[in-house]
Amino acid sequence: MARRSDERTPTRANSRLSREGIVAAAVELADRDGLAGFSMRRLAQHLGVDAMSLYYHVRDKETLLAAMADAVTAEIAADDQNGDEAGAWTDRLRALIMQARRTMLRHPWAARVIEERDTPTPAVLLHIERVLAIMRAGGCSVDLCHHAIHLLGSRILGFSQDLFDDAPGADPPPPEVFAALPHVAELAAAVAHSGELSGCDDETEFAFALDLLLEGLARRRG
Template structure:
């Protein structure tokens, strides 16, 4: 079979059939299905049925692609309710952000690995501040709130350790009862069959968020 070289300009013509938005949407779909480990420019090109160079025409490298994907997902966070107490409006906005992150769990490591936030994150912070200012919060309180809430603004937080219940885990050492009685008490309470049961991430997130919002409201009134 005679090899026929690719004609000059063919990549440009194939790339014209694509759009940046379409490529990003397809990449989000792949990441949702296979995780970040299953996403590559080659696999994305196969998914779209195009040559890989067609993707590079719109997005220069994988890092640029990941940033665009995270930006697209954050852009999809539903807006806060138009009415109601500012704490309830902000709570709703943040819980909407959490729901979005749970649908696209790969976004969290992408955001954590970036030095600069994508534009949609800045716009999300603008919406947070708009809710607070409309609720009577000062600029200074809004500034403190951004630092206080941290990643919770986008619906996730980094726990100190993984406390997911493990039915096969051994009970706390008996010596803890004497040397660390309060840790032993807590450990026994939150085991799989303990009275508190396993930690519910959604409840713990909401509990912490409510405490923070209540504290901010007290500062606003004070």
């Protein structure tokens, strides 16, 4: 029986695959479905190929996740319209970090992948280089830059790590705990946050903390 002309064999599918194409498709799938059900098998189905064909281009799932996070981080520079030369260094650094946040909000899963990695990917290192270049051009010492990298932490990449989750729907502590901690109870009753990247990581809290940190760094520079 003759094979239909539009039927793809694994060999023909493999010839059309590339590492870049696989990474782009994986980012698209993670954006759509999140990481909870992400797998090489589901990615292969998404691409319409045999799962084993993916391993010609990426060694394993962890390698693919690193490449996906790297591709997302690279979007920060591609999307940045502010440039590195105009305005005060604090304004330029704030604009770059807020651009990083907008990028991460398009790909909320990426923050978790970056957090869980022991070593930064090339695009993350390039982004940190841009942060340091802005600070050094603004007159910050190497020592202050070093402290700033630790102080800003994950905010450099547009998200923050929170002590606990106070998002709507999060499980509250039991009443007997609040009874012994009146100030914690007062705070919990007064505030609630929602965020794509973590419980407290909404736009207002992120920008508030970032502005405080930049103001403090500017004073230290002076």
